[in-house]
Amino acid sequence: MSTQEIYNAILAFDEVSVKAKVRAELGAGTDIQTILDDGLVRAMDIVGERFSAGDLFIPEMLKSAQVMKAGLELIKPLLTTDQSRSKGTVVIGTVKGDQHDIGKNLVAMMLEGAGFKIVDLGVDVESEVFVKTAAEQKADVIALSSLLTTTMPAMEQTIRITKAANLAVKTIVGGAPVSQAFAHQIEADGYSADAPGTVKLVKELVG
Amino acid sequence: MIIIGELINASREAIKAAIESQDSAAIQKVAQDQARAGADYMDVNAGIFLDQEPEYLKWLVRMVQTATDKPCAIDSPNPAVIEAAVMVHQGTPLINSISLEKERFDRLLPFVAGTDFKVIALCMSDEGMPQTVDDRLRIADKLVGGLLNNNVKVENIFVDPLVQPLSVNNSYGLAFIDAMEKILDNYPGIHTACGVSNISYGLPARKYLNHIFMTMAISKGLDGAIINPLDRRLMAGIIAAEALAGRDDFCMNYLKAFREGLFEG
Numbered sequence: 001m002s003t004q005e006i007y008n009a010i011l012a013f014d015e016v017s018v019k020a021k022v023r024a025e026l027g028a029g030t031d032i033q034t035i036l037d038d039g040l041v042r043a044m045d046i047v048g049e050r051f052s053a054g055d056l057f058i059p060e061m062l063k064s065a066q067v068m069k070a071g072l073e074l075i076k077p078l079l080t081t082d083q084s085r086s087k088g089t090v091v092i093g094t095v096k097g098d099q100h101d102i103g104k105n106l107v108a109m110m111l112e113g114a115g116f117k118i119v120d121l122g123v124d125v126e127s128e129v130f131v132k133t134a135a136e137q138k139a140d141v142i143a144l145s146s147l148l149t150t151t152m153p154a155m156e157q158t159i160r161i162t163k164a165a166n167l168a169v170k171t172i173v174g175g176a177p178v179s180q181a182f183a184h185q186i187e188a189d190g191y192s193a194d195a196p197g198t199v200k201l202v203k204e205l206v207g
Numbered sequence: 208m209i210i211i212g213e214l215i216n217a218s219r220e221a222i223k224a225a226i227e228s229q230d231s232a233a234i235q236k237v238a239q240d241q242a243r244a245g246a247d248y249m250d251v252n253a254g255i256f257l258d259q260e261p262e263y264l265k266w267l268v269r270m271v272q273t274a275t276d277k278p279c280a281i282d283s284p285n286p287a288v289i290e291a292a293v294m295v296h297q298g299t300p301l302i303n304s305i306s307l308e309k310e311r312f313d314r315l316l317p318f319v320a321g322t323d324f325k326v327i328a329l330c331m332s333d334e335g336m337p338q339t340v341d342d343r344l345r346i347a348d349k350l351v352g353g354l355l356n357n358n359v360k361v362e363n364i365f366v367d368p369l370v371q372p373l374s375v376n377n378s379y380g381l382a383f384i385d386a387m388e389k390i391l392d393n394y395p396g397i398h399t400a401c402g403v404s405n406i407s408y409g410l411p412a413r414k415y416l417n418h419i420f421m422t423m424a425i426s427k428g429l430d431g432a433i434i435n436p437l438d439r440r441l442m443a444g445i446i447a448a449e450a451l452a453g454r455d456d457f458c459m460n461y462l463k464a465f466r467e468g469l470f471e472g
Contacts, residue, residue, distance in 0.1 A: 058374035058409030099308070099335055102375050102408075123335050149254050150284045177255065 003030065006039030006071060011046065013063045018071040032078055040068050044113040048196025058106070061195070065109050086117035088140040088206040091133050091169075093121030095154035100147035103175055106195040107143060114199045116206075127158040134162070134169045140206045143198065144188075146175040156186040163187070170205045174198060208445050209365075209431040211280045211301065212238075212246030213402065215267060217253045226253060226263050234267060235274035242275040244436035248301050248325075249275065251292070252282040260285065264292040272297050280327070280433070286314035293324070301325040303433075304367065305354070307332035307346050312353070320357035327400055328354065330369040330386070338376070343368045343386035344393075351394055365400040365431050366390050373416070374409030380420060384427050391428045400431030417441070422448040430454075443469045 003025060009017035025035050047064045050056040056064075076084070090111055094104050101123050108118045119137050121129060134142050142162060144155050155178070159171045170189040173182070183191030190205055192198040214237050217223045225233035238249055249271045253263035260283065268279050281292045282303040293300050304327035305315045319326050328350040330343045337343045347366050354364055368386040371379040383406075387399045406420045407413035418441055421432065425448040436442060443464065450461040464470065 057411060058372070059377075062375065097310075099331060099333070101336065102372060105375075124333060148284050149257060152257070 003035055003039035003042075006035065007043040007046075010040065010043035010064055010067050010071070013060065013067055015067045015070045018067050019074060022071045022074045026075070026078070032075055033083055035075055036072075036079075036083070040071050041114065044068055044110070045199075048110060048199055052194055052196045061106065062109070065113050068113055087115040088202070089117045089119065089137050090141045090143055090202060091119045091121065091130060091137060091139045092143040092145070093125035093130060094123040094145045094147075094175075095151050095158060096124060096126050097154055098146050098148050098151040099123045100145070100175075103147065103195070104143075104145035107145070107174065107198045110195040110199050111143075111202060114203070116202065127154065127161050130158050131162050131165050131167070135165065135167055139167075139169050141202055142169055142171045143202075144171065144173045146173075146178060149177045152177060152182065155188070159186050159188055172198065172201060172205070208425070208429075208449055209248070209398065209400070210246045210436050210442075210445075211248040211250050211303075211400065211431065211433040212241035212244075212436045213250050213433050214241055214435055214437070215249055215251050215271065216282070217255045217263070223255065226256070226267070229266070231270050231273075234270040238271045238274040238277070241436050242277050244439075245442060246277060246436045248280040249277050250280040250282050250303060250433060254283055254285075261288045261291040264288055265295045268292050268296050284311075286311055286318070289315065290318055293318075299323050299325060301327065301365070303327045304329040305350065306330070307350055309333055312350075316353055316357055319354070319359055322359070323363065324359075325363045325365065326354060326359060327365045327367055329367045336371065337369055338382070339378075340382050340386045340389070343382065344389055347386070347390050348393075351390075351397065361394055361396045362398070364394075365398040366394075367399070367401045370401050370403060370405040370420075372408035372410075373406055380406060380423070384424055387424065387429060388427045398431050399429050400433060401429065402433040414438075414441075418444050421445060425449055426452050428452075439469060439472075 006021045009021050051061050092108050094101055108120050112118045130142050144158055146155055155173050162171055172190040173188045174192050180191045190201045192201045217226055251267040253260045256263050271279055278298050278300055280301040280303045281289050283289050302324055306329040330337055330346040332346050368383050370383050373379050403417045403421050407416035422444055446460055446464045449455045450458050455461055
């Protein structure tokens, strides 16, 4: 018996098995932090890596997140305040003028799986709302998504007013028309081409 | 089936390069190839060029119209750019697209009112992406109602119930098809249209899904498609599906395509 079995069950997308394995580990008195880190979170890291490499696909990423969450629910009540504290807070949304949410939702889901607190503002979000929310939530990162080329200027605008507000928050951007070069040009603190890459990026920025 | 050739889109690397170097021959060749392969409209899209989009889109319209006798599908998320490109277009363009997003709707509705323009009515609104059949129908009703009230003829409207990726929700395939079927029932004489490739986003072997989805949609009445007409297998599938759906009298198109060798190889 080991947390490896939890990890394996997530990679097999087997919710029933994940719950059983987590219960077994809890019964055996395994450290909760170990179950979380070596079983659940490590499995999602590898899911992310395989997705980025093109070996796993979106439905498998969604399913593994669902399976992981089922395991997480079992240990959540047992976490100490310190253990359950999030790794950081990310305010995320699709910028003004853009209704597309698929990429944004995937990123939010993967960040949540990695232990970040997510404040999802949805789509078509005004620049000011990002900044206001980030201030209220004492966010570490504002993550901006866009699918349309026409809404890329809204990203620039949001970053500009974020900087002007002088918050201790990093800004990152992503979406089909966005590139590293564009991120650099509008002075975003980071860019990622996919959801798992965003998790890595946020860990670097926050860690 | 009304085929809207999708290849003249600046998000494709070759087209972007041709636009930047103002290579008329390259654009004209793509237009001619698509026309020969059966395109009824040429979609033109220069959306990746933010500031130069209006100039480039007008140039694309001129290039297509000097190379072929096909009308353009003027494709931009920006209503002002659509208007600019329509101004240089000869004949009757297809507007791609109006939607229920307030800015687009309020600006394009008076522009198309009382004209003979063909219009794609995309089922999107400011309330986020439609998820269910009912979401799509609610948007379609407002869009079509608005167009009809503004003297756009029903036969000039192509409703696109919005194809969304199956990879994120396994009801999205049928949500599109069921909505489309109801729209065709509710508004006799109306057309439907869509791009199919979005259905397979996030999944492998995308062509396979695209082809089968197209066939399924045709069986329920889809009569317009924004596709790559140079994809012979897709075109062959469309022609076969239309015959099977009873929309090819005496299988004439099917047989013509057979004699032209479309089903070989």
